[in-house]
Amino acid sequence: MTRRILITGAGRGIGFAIAQVLARDGFSLALVTKTEASAEKLRAERFVEAADATVVAFDLADPAALASFVADWREPLWGVVHNAGICETAAIADPDHDPWGEVLAVNLEAPYRLTRGLLPRISRPGRIVTIGSQLSVEGRAGYGAYCASKFGLIGLTKCWAKELGRDGITVNAVCPGWVETEMTNSDIDRIAAEQGRDAAAFKAEIADPLELKRFNSPEEVAELVAFLMSQKASGITGRAWLMQTVWNQQ
Ligand SMILES: NC(=O)c1ccc[n+]([C@@H]2O[C@H](COP(=O)([O-])OP(=O)(O)OC[C@H]3O[C@@H](n4cnc5c(N)ncnc54)[C@H](OP(=O)(O)O)[C@@H]3O)[C@@H](O)[C@H]2O)c1
Numbered sequence: 001m002t003r004r005i006l007i008t009g010a011g012r013g014i015g016f017a018i019a020q021v022l023a024r025d026g027f028s029l030a031l032v033t034k035t036e037a038s039a040e041k042l043r044a045e046r047f048v049e050a051a052d053a054t055v056v057a058f059d060l061a062d063p064a065a066l067a068s069f070v071a072d073w074r075e076p077l078w079g080v081v082h083n084a085g086i087c088e089t090a091a092i093a094d095p096d097h098d099p100w101g102e103v104l105a106v107n108l109e110a111p112y113r114l115t116r117g118l119l120p121r122i123s124r125p126g127r128i129v130t131i132g133s134q135l136s137v138e139g140r141a142g143y144g145a146y147c148a149s150k151f152g153l154i155g156l157t158k159c160w161a162k163e164l165g166r167d168g169i170t171v172n173a174v175c176p177g178w179v180e181t182e183m184t185n186s187d188i189d190r191i192a193a194e195q196g197r198d199a200a201a202f203k204a205e206i207a208d209p210l211e212l213k214r215f216n217s218p219e220e221v222a223e224l225v226a227f228l229m230s231q232k233a234s235g236i237t238g239r240a241w242l243m244q245t246v247w248n249q250q
Contacts, residue, residue, distance in 0.1 A: 002052065004077050005127075005229060006030040006118070008060060008110070009084030011038030013181035014131065017218035018081055021226045023051035030054045030077070032069075032084065060084055060110035061102055070117030079127030079229050080118060082111035082153070087183055089142040089190075100145045107149035112156060125168030127229050130157050131221075132175040138246045150175075154240045161238030170237035172228045177244040178206060178215040210244045 005022055009015035011033035019029055019042075029051040033039045039057040042048050048055065054075075058065040085107045088099035111130060122128070135143055136150040154173050161171040178184055188206070192199040207214050224241060227233055 002026065002028040003079075003123070004028040004030055004075060005079045005081060006032065006077055007081040007083055008032040008114070010055075011035070011042060013183060014176070014179060014218045014221050015081075015083040016042075017222040018083060018225050019051075019053075020047055021219065021222040022229060023047040023053075025226055025230070027078065027229070028052045030073075030075070031056070032060070033057045034059055034084075060114075061105035063113070066110060066113050067117070070114065073118060073121060075121065076123055077118060077121050077126070078123055079129065080115065080122065081129045081131070081225060081229075082114065083131040084110065085131065085133075085149075085183075087143070087146045087187065089146070090144075091142050092144055100148075103145035104149050104152075107146070108152045108156075111153060115156075115160065122169060125170070125234060127233075128157075128160060128164075128169060128171040129225050129228050130154075130171075130173045131225075132157075132173040132240055134175060134177040134242065134244075134246045136173065136175045136240060137242060138248055140248075157240065158238050165237055168234070170228070170233065172233075172237060173240040174221060174224050174228070175240050175242045176216055176221045177210065177242075177247060179221060180215050180217055184215065206247055209247065212244060216243055 005027045007015055007019050010019045010031035031053055036057045039055045042055050088103055090097040090099055130153045132153050133150045135147045136154045139147050157171050157173040188203050189199050192202040
């Protein structure tokens with residue numbers, strides 16, 4: 001029987017690339033997006049059809065929608081990739097904007113509830129991969145909620161690895177630095193605009209201290225996830241895999 005992997009946030013960016021690469025590797029897919037428009041676009045992809053994929057749209061930040069998804073899910077899963085994430089910034093001193101609730105709900109509570117709910121469906125052995133960030137290991141001004149959620153994911157990853165290792169379920173976090181996606185480009189545009197700078201020059205400046213002198217591609221992140229999902233990675237668990245050096249600016 002083909003092994004099925006559930007991927008959240010598969011509509012675009014890193015999650016879309018993970019879906020493509022895991023389909024290439026022969027897995028069946030279960031794909032979660034937020035919007036029906038994204039789900040519809042995914043269903044039209046040839047690799048999605050070929051991977052016998054189930055595509056479902058619901059808001060991971062809505063506890064009732066998440067509980068109902070979990071209650072309805074009956075199929076066995078080889079693995080889960082907790083990829084969906086949002087990044088909203090606000091300084092702790094900002095009296096007008098507080099993204100804490102939504103960021104924590106999508107980035108941290110949803111992986112927790114989804115894993116709890118789907119665990120009886122995950123095979124032994126099996127795989128869980130969380131998508132952390134360079135901000136899973138370092139702080140950045142204005143990113144308190146995002147950092148808290150991504151540090152928290154590493155905590156869950158390490159605890160679950162210890163709890164589930166005896167069942168052969170490995171749990172690892174992939175922590176990309178800067179990746180060429182919509183999320184990154186809108187972040188860079190916003191910071192550059194705030195600082196009155198040219199976005200392209202700002203991007204080049206960010207890339208300079210990175211080992212590879214460039215951002216990662218979504219496909220490069222996906223290849224690491226694919227390795228961790230494979231049989232070859234059966235002995236690797238409880239680790240946070242940081243992809244490049246942390247870009248550390250105040
Ligand atoms: N981009 C980077 O540079 C970078 C770096 C480090 C870590 N990461 C992490 O990598 C992951 C993916 O990032 P990305 O840049 O690929 O993101 P993205 O391009 O913004 O895509 C986010 C995906 O998550 C889905 N999503 C967002 N909120 C959701 C919700 N409430 N319920 C259900 N689905 C939801 C979106 O659904 P729709 O398609 O329906 O909108 C979309 O498919 C995130 O966890 C992010 O924190 C990204």
